[in-house]
């Protein structure tokens with residue numbers, strides 16, 4: 001096996017494929033894909049500009065991630081989407097334009113107010129409060145969603161995921177964003193002084209042990225230029241509720 005892979009790695013034309021430096025090509029590849037796949041969208045452009053003008057941080061999903069969420073919503077045929085973390089409503093707009101009624105939870109009144117301006121005319125309700133206060137209320141009302149998108153604070157990811165599963169219909173999906181930065185921030189993965197990789201229990205193991213779902217981890221290289229000069233290692237978990 002190792003011999004076979006070494007042989008492939010030495011094959012002219014393929015040698016360049018096995019090069020760690022290729023991650024640096026991400027901005028160029030992303031630019032190409034954006035030019036090919038992302039169609040003009042006045043509502044999203046306005047939401048982004050209005051959010052920045054109103055002082056919100058530029059931490060909405062990136063254009064290709066937004067496209068991914070749109071495709072996913074259509075694939076699932078999601079008619080109802082629960083979102084944890086509204087910000088200025090950028091991703092809410094994506095779900096609504098993909099055909100879903102959106103319920104979004106936001107802890108900041110300022111963010112909620114800007115989001116309400118941005119989502120005007122779309123089927124989006126925004127619930128103000130901390131997700132861990134609002135989610136049990138939705139469960140008490142027996143609400144169920146086709147898809148849940150978790151994109152709030154890093155600290156409560158597992159708790160948000162747990163509630164998301166309770167609030168998702170059987171066969172529906174839960175999308176947990178920003179898994180890698182959370183693991184790095186929490187010291188659940190990283191480099192030790194000797195260069196070896198440190199690994200501790202993280203949301204990945206917790207979800208892996210959760211018999212209510214089947215899950216996959218999708219690593220991505222996020223290109224946040226011009227806000228950050230280097231591409232960032234990220235990844236999301238996509239789970240289907242059994």
Ligand SMILES: C[S@@+](CC[C@H](N)C(=O)[O-])C[C@H]1O[C@@H](n2cnc3c(N)ncnc32)[C@H](O)[C@@H]1O
Pocket residue numbers: 059060061084085086087088089090091092105106107108111129130131132151152153156
């Ligand atoms: C990354 S932003 C969301 C971006 C948004 N999904 C988008 O792509 O346009 C995270 C948002 O979650 C909100 N937030 C953070 N912790 C929260 C919590 N515990 N409950 C509800 N909202 C929270 C923040 O105020 C912020 O607006």
